Structures are given as C-alpha cells and as structure tokens.
Amino acid sequence: MPGQPIIAPSQAERVDQSQRMAADGVSFAIHEWKGSGPPQLHVHHEDDEAWHVLEGGLRFRFADQTLDVNAGSTVFVPAGVAHTYVSLPDARYLVVLTPRLRELIAELSSAADRSGDDEIYRRHRSELLE
Numbered sequence: 001m002p003g004q005p006i007i008a009p010s011q012a013e014r015v016d017q018s019q020r021m022a023a024d025g026v027s028f029a030i031h032e033w034k035g036s037g038p039p040q041l042h043v044h045h046e047d048d049e050a051w052h053v054l055e056g057g058l059r060f061r062f063a064d065q066t067l068d069v070n071a072g073s074t075v076f077v078p079a080g081v082a083h084t085y086v087s088l089p090d091a092r093y094l095v096v097l098t099p100r101l102r103e104l105i106a107e108l109s110s111a112a113d114r115s116g117d118d119e120i121y122r123r124h125r126s127e128l129l130e
Contacts, residue, residue, distance in 0.1 A: 036086040040130040056091030
C-alpha cells in the first residue's frame, strides 16, 4: 500500500516554531535545514542534490567558483560536481537529496570522530576532495 502525501504547514502555521519540515520517500527526501554543509569540497559520484533557500542565503563553493545565493534561489548540483556550502546568517533552506545521501549525513552525524570520514563517504559512493 502506498504512503500518504505529506503536506507541511508554513512556518507561520506551525505550533512549534522549532519544528522543521522533513519527508523521506523511496527515491528522494526533502528536509528543511539550517547550518552549513561539510567544510571540505566533496563529490557524490551517483547522486544529485539540490537546495532551495527560504530565508537568508548560502555560499556555495565549487571547484572553480564561489557563489552566494539568496532567498528564493534554487541550486541543483548534478552527480559528479564537486561542491560544499556554508550557511550565511539566518539561513533556512530546503535540501532535496537521495536516500543514500540522507544515510551518508546520518552516518557522519553519528560518528564519534572525523578520522573515518573518508571511508564513510566511500561507502556512500561519495568522496572528500580536500
């Protein structure tokens, strides 16, 4: 039996203002986040990723450029493109990612130390470049 649609209330409609939108499906997940990505330039060899900035801005760094994007902007990074990003003050954004990338982030978040990050990335068909 298929799952049910998820309708996320607007931030103004939420009872708990700290609650963030999150939905995980079979082929992709969408999550409302704050904060920065990993500081190192990295690449996902088989997974696309996208961000839609709701408030504030994000600073993306690619192999050959740095780009600031503001609220209302969407950034799509195809598989194979090296990237990282930092959150500018008061940024709030949606990230669209595959289940494999969601698992990568969960594993990195639960790691006690950073010495095994290279192997964690490899297991998820990704690679740290710095």
